[in-house]
Amino acid sequence: MTEDAEAGGKPKPQRIRDAATLILYRRRAGRLEVLMGERHGASAFMPNRFVFPGGRLDPADYRIQAAAPLNPVSTARLTRCPRTGPRKALGLALAAIRETFEETGLRLAVPKPVAAAPSSSWAAFCAKGHAPDPAPLLYICRAITPPGRPRRFDARFFAAPAEAALGELRPSQELDKLNWLTPEDTKDLLLPNITQYVLAHLEGWLRPEAAEDPNQPTPFHYMRRGERQLEWV
Structure with a gap:
């Protein structure tokens, strides 16, 4: 029992943290892999x-020097969301x-020195003269973790082609069994x-007529009063 419950009050609501996810994709023999x-x-x-790589927005993500702006399609889509201006849109992509x-x-980066990395994570990323490149990222979806989970995130999903990434795959303390999978492989x-x-x-969102349209509505999933909600923003 929490202290709030012992005092006769309602449990303290979980904090919902801003987060971002990246779906790297490629095609092999005509099949989409992620x-x-x-x-x-x-x-x-x-x-x-099994998930796509991603995590919460960090204050340092606002301060890192990007090699290029976020592309106009993603910026237009993100800034239609309440409390999301261009600065936050770029921070989420980063x-x-x-x-x-x-x-x-894997780094989505271009060779370009960064004067001063604002955190140890960004220092590791920028080692050997790499600067993050958000230009290839396409914003496609948003979802808030349902109540009752150990942690809750307001996650924005981006997609980018695999050829935009540098480096070799390696497992981490958070993600293991990294692999390129078709949607059928995940069943x-x-x-x-x-x-x-x-x-x-995903296949439909990546078609040129959708991917190149800044006015294309994007889905937003969340819970309200115990019911799943889907809005198009």
């Missing part, structure tokens, strides 16, 4: 689930890039509901 990994069994959040590097070893894996939704719709 990079996924399994979260470790000891993880507090979604243990043993968070997705940083988390992908931490969890997989027998433990997946979060939102991951299943993204895999089912």
